[in-house]
Amino acid sequence: MLDINLLRKDLPAAIARLETRKSPQPFLDEERFQALETQRRGVQIRxxxxxxxxxTLSKQIGQLKGKGEDTTAQMAEVASIADELKAGAASLDVIQAELQTMLMSVPNLPHESVPVGSDEAGNVEMRRWGVPRAFDFAVKDHxxxxxxxxxxxxxxxKLSGSRFSFLKGPIARLHRGLAQFMLDLQTTEHGYTECYTPYIVNREVLEGTGQLPKFKEDMFWVLRGGDDEQPEQYLISTSEISLTNSxxxxxxxxxxxxxxxTAHSPCFRSEAGSAGRDTRGMIRQHQFDKVEMVQITHPDKSYEALEEMVGHAEAVLQKLGLPYxxxxxxxxxxxxxxTKTYDLEVWLPAQNTYREISSCSNCEAFQxxxxQTRFKNAQGKxxxxxxxxxxxxxxxxxxxxxxxxxxxxxxxxTVPEALRPYMGGVEVLRG
Known part of the structure; x- marks a missing residue:
């Protein structure tokens, strides 16, 4: 969530930065925001x-009582003020709640170093690693x-519908080996603590990392009947949700x-709006596994941590010898x-192109x-x-x-050398 004081201080500048995002304004109803702010200031001034x-009246009442004089009028006015203050507090609560609801649907502001562009064509390539292999036979897809x-x-x-896969035998073992290899690398070489998290989370947890309310249609809901007191719950779309909210x-x-x-978990995504995209194979599934990395940092260190995290993701691809x-x-x-994101794209020979395999993002204080996650700074605040x-x-x-x-x-x-210890020493997989 954006700092509301940033919007109060310079709303046009914030709107200008929001307008550089994919969807055009309004992320924020400027007219309604300003009207609410005017109401809020009016209530607070009053x-x-x-x-x-x-x-002032309290002092007068004390003085009058000391002289033995009548304080009926002053006491009546104090009572009237109390009623008006109570009504004002209730009004302020309503205004603040609407402002909060508005802010929950406003995305983060792009960092000043982020290139401006309307879609993926505006992304900027930073570097490449590895050389795509030249094949002397017809390449097959996965x-x-x-x-x-x-x-x-x-x-x-048959079990679950389209965009689900069933793995068994050698490929199931390879899938498991990859996840174990990634976890071992992130924990033993990069200093992450391994976690095992719930796959079902409450609504407020998804609000915390920004999946709700805006992206509800992208989530799988857990429907629970017969008890209205049960919390609204969802399957996680990434363990970023549970790790960050910890x-x-x-x-x-x-x-x-x-x-x-770090954690290895399944991820569940409805892929709303992706009809017809990547329908063949495992590129875009409703259920897939991911090893996630999360860092909670001091504000002064977050961009250093972002570069470090990109390197941690790159290390996986380098050890597997995969061009990216x-x-x-x-x-x-x-x-x-x-507020700033790097994507890693791996080379896929059958598609003759690079495809996304990792995104590393700094959210600054947005999440x-x-x-409501803070730390005590050097001044004790x-x-x-x-x-x-x-x-x-x-x-x-x-x-x-x-x-x-x-x-x-x-x-x-051929099994990459880095994976062979996880495959019982097997060097080649055959059907």
């Missing part, structure tokens, strides 16, 4: 006037390569920072809560305000932490990349 008058190894979309569809409503000791957390490139996303292609998240990596897409980049002419798959 409240201050009433409090000052009440203080669907054809995976089928003999146990990649089964028919069973997935510090919600806390005042952290600065000595704890940075907090670095790093992009800085433009203003029109960033996520709702991000912290929504979660509460200050918002900064939060960052990144994929380290999407397991299914990494599986796709391994199959396609390490395929052989006979359809077998």
């Amino acid at each position: 409240t201050e006037e009433l409090q000052a008058r009440r203080n 669907v054809d390569l995976g089928a003999p190894l146990g990649l089964d979309f028919d069973t997935g569809a 510090v919600r409503e806390q005042v952290l000791d600065p000595a704890e920072l940075p907090i670095k957390l 490139r790093v992009l800085t996303l433009c203003t029109g292609d960033m996520g709702f809560g991000s 912290a305000r929504r979660m 509460n200050e918002w932490v900064h939060t960052l998240n990144g994929s380290g990596l999407a397991v299914g897409r990494t599986l796709v990349a391994v199959l396609e980049n390490y395929q052989n002419a006979d359809g077998s798959i």
Whole structure:
């Protein structure tokens, strides 16, 4: 959530930065915001006037009582002021609640270093690593390569519908090995603490990281009948949600920072609005696995942490020998809560292109305000932490990349050396 004082101080400047995002204004109803702000200031000014008058009357009453004089009129006015103050407080609560609701649907402001662009065409390539392999045979895609190894979309569809897959045998083991390899790398070499989190979370948790209220249609809801007191719950679309919210409503000791957390979890996404996109294979599924990285940092360290996190994601691809490139996303292609995002795109031979495999984002204090997560600064005052998240990596897409980049002419798959300890020493997968 944006700092409302930023909007109060210079609303036109904030609107100008919001207008660089993909969807045009209004993210924020300027006219209604200004009307509410006028009402708020009016109520607060009147409240201050009433409090000052009440203080004056209290002194008068004390003086009059000391002289034995009648205080009926003053007492009646104090009672009237109390009633008006109560009504003013109720009115202010209503105004503040509407302002809060408005702010919950406003995205983060892009950092000044983010390139301005309307869509992915405005993203800026920062660097590349590795050289795509030259094949001397006809390249197959991961669907054809995976089928003999146990990649089964028919069973997935029979069990759950389209955009679900069923893995068994060698490919299931490869999928598990990838996740274990990623977790081991992030914990033993990069200093993250491994976590196991719930896959179902309450509504306010999703509000904390920004998935709600704006992206409700992208979530899978957990429907519970027969008890109106049950909380509104959802399946997580990423473990960023549960990892980041693990510090919600806390005042952290600065000595704890940075907090670095990682988890392997399934992710559930309805893929609303993606009809017809990536319908073949594992690129866009309703259920997929991901190893997530989260950092909770001091505000002065968050951009340093962002660069570090990108390096942690790159390390996975480098150890697997998978060519990739790093992009800085433009203003029109960033996520709702991000102020700056880097995407990693891995090379997929069958598509002859790079495809996203990780996004690493700095959200600054945007999520912290929504979660009410602070730390004690050097002056002993509460200050918002900064939060960052990144994929380290999407397991299914990494599986796709391994199959396609390490395929052989006979359809077998050479296992990358980094994965062989997780595959019982197996060097080649055959159907």
